[in-house]
Amino acid sequence: MARPEDCYRCGGPTCGYVYDPDRGDKRGKIPQGTPFSDLPDDWKCPVCGAGKKSFCCSAESNPSG
Numbered sequence: 001m002a003r004p005e006d007c008y009r010c011g012g013p014t015c016g017y018v019y020d021p022d023r024g025d026k027r028g029k030i031p032q033g034t035p036f037s038d039l040p041d042d043w044k045c046p047v048c049g050a051g052k053k054s055f056c057c058s059a060e061s062n063p064s065g
């Protein structure tokens with residue numbers, strides 16, 4: 001798992017998917033080691049289909065508030 005500041009959490013209320021650059025996204029054909037900022041603009045959450053704009057930095061999101 002990459003550092004929290006390198007991971008991005010999907011903003012979908014029931015999704016919970018986190019993009020981890022160490023893992024990439026097989027479904028989206030994103031190779032391992034790709035930073036979130038380097039994902040194509042048309043990349044979508046592999047779970048719920050939300051766009052990049054729906055994602056927030058994992059380090060900044062607070063599950064309890």
Ligand SMILES: [Zn+2]
Nearest residue numbers: 010015045048
């Ligand atoms: Zn999602």
